[in-house]
Amino acid sequence: MWFSEAMTNASALKRQRASDLTARFGWRYLLGALRTMVPVSSMTDGVEVAAVAVAACGADVSSLRVDLRPTHVDLTLYPPSITAVTAVEARLAGTITEALDRGGWTTTMEGPRSVQITELAIDASDRDAIRPFWKAALGYVDEPTPSGQVNAIVDPLWQGPAIWFQTMDPPRTDRNRIHFDICVPHDEAERRVAAALAAGGRLVSDAAAPRFWILADAEGNEACVTTWQGRD
Known part of the structure; x- marks a missing residue:
């Protein structure tokens, strides 16, 4: 499995570690959150992306925020209780990307502008x-x-x-x-x-x-x- 840290560890990750774990999946660490963008062809396509992301999170879906637009879907992973990324969010970033990849979608930091x-x-x-x-x-x-x-x-x-x-x-x-x-x-x-x-x-x-x-x-x-x- 790509993620070797404790799968349920809810303690804060060091900033460098959070970035290293998730950058290769098209996510970027931004001061307490992980963000990515998924290009879509329509709102209907975007709804499917959101559904796949939610399903991939399973019981940890409270860490996910979804912003749905006609051309892209913004996904943010943010712990519900503290302002620091944990191993839970880092694991979810990879899990979401892998699930979307199977459906033909890509997680990326590029779009009309970078995630921010x-x-x-x-x-x-x-x-x-x-x-x-x-x-x-x-x-x-x-x-x-x-x-x-x-x-x-x-x-x-x-x-x-x-x-x-x-x-x-x-x-x-x-x-x-x-x-x-x-x-x-x-x-x-x-x-x-x-x-x-x-x-x-x-x-x-x-x-x-x-x-x-x-x-x-x-x-x-x-x-x-x-x-x-x-x-x-």
Whole structure:
């Protein structure tokens, strides 16, 4: 069998291990989740893909999220209780790919763009003071973490971006206080950064790359292109 780790191990995998186990199946590790894309010819075709993926997960189907579109199906594997990929999700990635392959479908990171996860970061002098407002206004819930320490809030329906709160030290008044984090596959990041710079952006800092690059548009509004690398 391709997967040699404990099949029911629900402890968090190291980021490098999660990536190594699943990349050859066309999945990419993205900060606590595994994602892939399946090209389809129609919504009907997509429904069949979703059904095959659900069946392949069996009793562990609660780890699967499906986004069905006329041209592709996005599949995400995300543990239901913690924000870290476990051996369960890594095993499911291979199992789903093998089941889809038998039906003539392919799991890939390529499509209209690469798979990605978008987060919104809010700078705060006191992040605990503003979290409740954003949680209530958006109808979000606390993001579960392995440590139990809460910072980010997430959409319980998995439709909006996660929001996390960054303490300013020292406080800043000369720049925007909200920025996007675009988490992309580690082998896509440099292309995405280059494309943003070619489109009129500027590089603010690459000191933390490949963990993240800080970019800005022509008016100074910032965005970070991030990967899982450099975080262990």
